[in-house]
Amino acid sequence: MTASTLASPGDTAAGPPESRRQRRKRERLQEQAAAIPVHLYGLRRGTVTLITVACVLFAIFTLVPVAWIIINSTKSQTGIFSSFAFWFSRPFDFFHNFALLFQNVDGNGTYFQWFGNTVLYAALGGGGATALAGFAGYGFARFRFRGSKAYFYVIVGALLVPVAAITLPLYLVYAKAHLINSIWGMILPSLVSPVGVYLMRTYVDLSVPRELIDAARIDGAGEARIFFRVALPLMVPGLMTVLLLSVVAVWNNYFLPLIIFTKNSLYPLTVGIGVWSQVAERSGGNSDLYPLVVMGGLVTIVPMIALFLVLQRYWRGGMLLGSIAN
Amino acid sequence: MSDTALKAPRNAPPRTAAARRTRRSAWSRRRDRRGLAFVAPFGIAFTLFTIVPLLYAIYESLFTSRIIGGTVFSGFGNYHQVLTSGAFWGGFVRVIVFGAIQIPIMLAIAFFFACVFDLGVAKASRLFRTIFFIPFAVPIVVAALMWGFLLEPSYGPITHLANAFGFGGTNFLSSGLILPSIILIAIWEWTGYNSIILYTALKSVPRDVVEAAILDDTPLWKIILKIKLPMVRPAIVMLIFLNSIGALQLFVEPEILSYQGGSITNTWTPIVDVYNTSIANAQYNLGAAMAVVLGLVIIVVSVASMIFRRQRGELS
């Protein structure tokens, strides 16, 4: 039962090219066919309306901060403080604010440099973490070597260790190994994603049949070739989910860069914006940094939301559940 | 097969278990090593960037650096200090209160919407799903900042709203209201994500079971609470577990809100305490001890809950 919700590698199989609209329509039809017709539940029309209202309310709740940040990215500092928060005000400073992102306004750093750093950390860290998790998940799922179970439990156990208990000593080690203010100090720890390994092991278990691997072995294929040619194509949806999760994890990471970087040219967005907001608050209304913080926030979230909308169909929320089926 | 095996008397036991074991392992040891090769890259990174730091944290926690005399071994001195620190435990209680309020509210809302999506009741449920998921893509730092602006005591629109409803002088970032504010932020951040996971779990409830319930004339509320809910219980337990671990490590929201004038003490949560102790006050050893204590508490609680559930037969 889990296998069907979890692994549908067929999604990625090459078929006749299907347009976006066709796919949407097919998915909608499939979803409809999978759902039990609502009237069978004996719902009253009023209840349905009430439920829809609840959805709308929660959607509003969800979108309020996003709407606020979009609207206020067009305002000057006085506009942010004194105009109605959910409507535009003069002057229309959107482009002015946007231009500020390319300047080192207060000497603490330039937004776009941080943006570039974040992309770099997220791409290398998240991509690397996904690759390592893919290899390791396959290794744990399809090989039994001495201590493999114990190793795996240690890795799962690492989920319980607070991030701080790992990050803090890293800082102390870095101080000795001259990794303070090195991008590697940020990227290398990001490669470790115990959740990713855990998810990939479950995913491989459910979507890469043992028989397939054995058949390839009998055909004389080497283990590396089996992995790349046989297993990997079946693991793609799982890997995409892990990739999304690890990229988000790096993109979100605050604690590690906060303590290991003292040079602001290496900051990722999270730390940079945090510093700005701190400075802005300390200087009261004088710093003119508020529009920058707002605009920076907007430019931070838009790429992530866009990425999610694009990659949504690869998202296998069910992966997080695969483990509990037994 | 060896010659001796061939010459073995006919009524001898057919190959001992030990012999069979060596034969099998001789055959599979080669494959073992290949499996290890797949795990190795992660294993090396894991060792270097998780195990070693963790051990190093434990090691460091056993020392104390003094202004005069440098770093000296102090045994469990740091632990004694942490365990007897009222501020540290105060932070601990705070995150427990935070989790005890935020997680049930969030999961209730998430389960409600997961059911709505699963039933297909709302029109455009796909659109709602996408919208609800948006906060997951927003970095917590930015989420906290946005809410910080909205809740700001002088110009924040939500403060204005509270004033308009007669709650003049409300300060959401004051020491009395900052915990509810952070709960609100956390609910905003995580409800959609949890809801999607529960939705996936609900989808795996076999359709015919629900249809059987319909033919049994089961009212909707009972289908949801008495049939679907018990069937997705493992997913809910897992979410409670993951969210609890997250709650105990609450850091970014209070830290960012403190920049925006929020009333956050240096020991507001255990991790805030760890951060301020080790980075701001440069007492690394003490900070390390705090982190270790926090980790131990998490591990003890998880293992205890697992044993408890196993005893009740929920885990195999």
Add this chain to the structure above:
Amino acid sequence: MSAVSMEALTKVYATGAKALDALDLQVAHGEFAVLVGPSGCGKTTALRMVAGLEDITSGVLRLEDRVVNGVSPRQRDVAMIFQNYALYPHLTVARNIGFSLENKKIPRAERDERVRAAASVLGLADLLGRKPGQLSGGQRQRVAMGRAIVREPAVFLMDEPLSNLDAKLRVQMRGEILRVHRRVGATTLYVTHDQTEAMTMGDRVAVLRSGRLEQYGTPRELYDRPASLFVASFIGSPAMNLYEAALEAAADQCVVVLGSQRLTLAPAGAERGGLGAYRGRKVIVGIRPEHLAAPGIEGAKPGIEGAAPGIEAAAGASLTVDVRLVEPLGSAQLVHFTIDAPEVREDPAEDTEQLAEGEIMDTPVANGIAVTGPRTPARAGSRITFGVDPGQLHFFDPDTREAIDTGR
């Protein structure tokens, strides 16, 4: 008055797939009616429409003469047994069985009593405290039945309830279901793809194909007078042998030309029914494997065991074939043979038995099969002559594929 009545019942799914095409079917009170047909022919769809789980695209559905097209399944007073049982996995057997009674707010004492009664009918009395996960397949099947009978519904609907059981258990549960049916006496609509199940269980059997009703009658009728080529090949195991043939246009006799051989029908038989009209035309002729009478090897006189008295086999009512394979079954023997007439197959993919044979056989592939006594001396490679009772032959129109009435 029928318990269930379908009139031109049609289902078109949202995808555009037409699953059911103007199905007409009446089930009498207390009757055990079976819907049978290959997978995908619309059996489940029909059943779910009766249950109310699928909307009716067009047509009229009546339960007890009440039109129920728009009535909720909750108010139809039908119980359904699902293919995968659909038990509530987290509830005990007792609560699974009694769940509908709980919903009806029936007092606890009465509920327990009825659950216990149902459980004892099904031999579940000792398992009431278990959860479905701790039961065997057959026990789960019984729990699903218990859940249905405890409600005392007007109609039982069963969707391939035995398909998840192993062969031996299936035979046992067949009897079990019939026993419960007789005891409860409720109208039952039973779906299966297994013709043996249909024939052994049904009071009446409806054969469906691609959403259309091919024939509806007692098992005897389906066996003796299949209305179409499809029913002929679907009912009966091993399946009927079907060949292209021609009827000779002789004036006083009716002769079937089957490859290089000729079968002379008694004149009386030829005049009866509509067969006379096919003189001089092509027909499809069908012979059940069990009606090929075991004679002995070539040269011996064709024996005609079991022919109905009164029907005289005309001289030459025999077929000579080449034996390809003999499969002894113990009580009988399957003789696979080749005859030089073109074989006709109806949906060969549906019949796994035939597929398996095709794999075993060398070329030339056997195109016929006979069931003979266990000691009939047939050997692969030998030639054998079967006696044929012309009264047991079936004729079909090669274009419409419908049966030609021979007046039987």
